[in-house]
Amino acid sequence: MNEFAHNHVRVEIDSSVAVITLARPDKHNAFDLAMAQDLHAAVQRAARGAQSGAVRAIVLAAEGKVFSVGGDLAYFSGSGDRSERMRQVATALHDALELLTTASVPVVSALHGIAAGAGVGLVLAADIVLAGPHAKLRLAYTAGGLSPDCGASWILPRRVGMARAMDLALTNRAVDAIEAEKWGLVSRLTDSDDVVSEARAIARRLAAGPSEAFAATKHLLWTSLDRSFVAHLNSEAEAISRLVDSPDGREGIDAFLAKRAPTFS
Structure with missing residues (x-):
C-alpha cells in the first residue's frame, strides 16, 4: 500500500484502488486555497496512476462527521481581494473536477454526512455516489449571497430536472439520502455507517473489471x-x-x- 499525505488531503493506493480523503475535519473539510490545491494534487496523482495502470478505480472520502461544508467563508472574508481569492479556489477545485470526470477509471464517492456548497459538486462528480444513512446534500450558495460553482448548476438540471434544480439552488433546502436516491442524485444507499468501506468494496470490484x-x-x-x-x-x-x-x-x-x-x- 502506498500513502501520500498532503496537508489537508490524503491519497492511499492499495489493490489498484486510490482513496482520496479530505482531511481537514476540524474545519468540516472546508476549502481554502491550500486545501483546494491539495485536492487538485491528489487527483493528479490518482489520474497519473490511472494512466499507468496502477490505479483502476478511485474513491472520494472524507474524515469527520461532515463530508464537506464547501468553501471556507472565514478564509474568503479575511482577504483584501475576496474576488481574486475566490477565483483561485474555484479554479483549483474545477481543475480537480475536470480530472475526475475525464479520468479513464470509475470514481466512487462515499457520502457519509452532509455535503454543502462545493462539497455537493465534488460528490456528484463521481460516476457512482454511495450515500450513508446520515447523508445530506445542501447547496447553500444563495444563503450566503453567492451562486453555485463546482459544476452544481450544470449537473443538477441534468440529474433532477430544471424545476427541482431551481428549488434546491434557490431555497437551499437539504435533501436527505432517501430523497436524493429517489431523485437520482445518488446511485445507491447503504445502511452502514462505514460508507467508506462499502465504497472501497465497490471500487475493488470495478478495479477487477474491464x-x-x-x-x-x-x-x-x-x-x-x-x-x-x-x-x-x-x-x-x-x-x-x-x-x-x-x-x-x-x-x-x-x-x-x-x-x-x-x-x-
Missing part, C-alpha cells in the same frame, strides 16, 4: 449530454468496434460462451 470498457463507457455517458443522437451513435459504433477485438473484449466474449467467469487483464 478497464478499457469502463473508460469507453464513462466517456460515452459523460459526453452524451452535449451531442446529437446521430453523432453519439457514431461514437458508440467506433468504441464497441474497437473493444470487441481488444484483449478484454475477447476474454469477455470467450468467457460468456464458455460459461465461466472472465479474467480481465
Whole structure:
C-alpha cells in the first residue's frame, strides 16, 4: 500500500484502488486555497496512476462527521481581494473536477454526512455516489449571497430536472439520502455507517473489471449530454468496434460462451 499525505488531503493506493480523503475535519473539510490545491494534487496523482495502470478505480472520502461544508467563508472574508481569492479556489477545485470526470477509471464517492456548497459538486462528480444513512446534500450558495460553482448548476438540471434544480439552488433546502436516491442524485444507499468501506468494496470490484470498457463507457455517458443522437451513435459504433477485438473484449466474449467467469487483464 502506498500513502501520500498532503496537508489537508490524503491519497492511499492499495489493490489498484486510490482513496482520496479530505482531511481537514476540524474545519468540516472546508476549502481554502491550500486545501483546494491539495485536492487538485491528489487527483493528479490518482489520474497519473490511472494512466499507468496502477490505479483502476478511485474513491472520494472524507474524515469527520461532515463530508464537506464547501468553501471556507472565514478564509474568503479575511482577504483584501475576496474576488481574486475566490477565483483561485474555484479554479483549483474545477481543475480537480475536470480530472475526475475525464479520468479513464470509475470514481466512487462515499457520502457519509452532509455535503454543502462545493462539497455537493465534488460528490456528484463521481460516476457512482454511495450515500450513508446520515447523508445530506445542501447547496447553500444563495444563503450566503453567492451562486453555485463546482459544476452544481450544470449537473443538477441534468440529474433532477430544471424545476427541482431551481428549488434546491434557490431555497437551499437539504435533501436527505432517501430523497436524493429517489431523485437520482445518488446511485445507491447503504445502511452502514462505514460508507467508506462499502465504497472501497465497490471500487475493488470495478478495479477487477474491464478497464478499457469502463473508460469507453464513462466517456460515452459523460459526453452524451452535449451531442446529437446521430453523432453519439457514431461514437458508440467506433468504441464497441474497437473493444470487441481488444484483449478484454475477447476474454469477455470467450468467457460468456464458455460459461465461466472472465479474467480481465
